[in-house]
Amino acid sequence: MYVLRKYDIRDTMDHIINDVKAALVICASTLGAGLGLILEWIPDDIGKLAVLFSMVLTVIVARNHLRKGRMDHLQRRKLELEVKALETET
Secondary structure, X not given: OOOOOHHHHHXXXXXXXXXXXXXXXXXXXXXXXXXXXXXXXXXXXXXHHHHHHHHHXXXXXXXXXXXXXHHHHHHHHHHHHHHHHXXXXX
């Protein structure tokens, strides 16, 4: 029997949040909800809720992409310093 562990859920959520396709879906849903609200294709209450939900998802995705970029930069900088240290030893 498979038991779903806490880290499995965290890994799955990180994968979904960092996926480019998921980011495009969030962008399209935000745009669609906003346009639907402006053009009065959807009721105000549903539209406002959809826009709020999309904004929250957008902030989460942006925060994770910025965090990932920062971590990549720090790893690259660490490797550059290691290479420079090895070059000065020889």
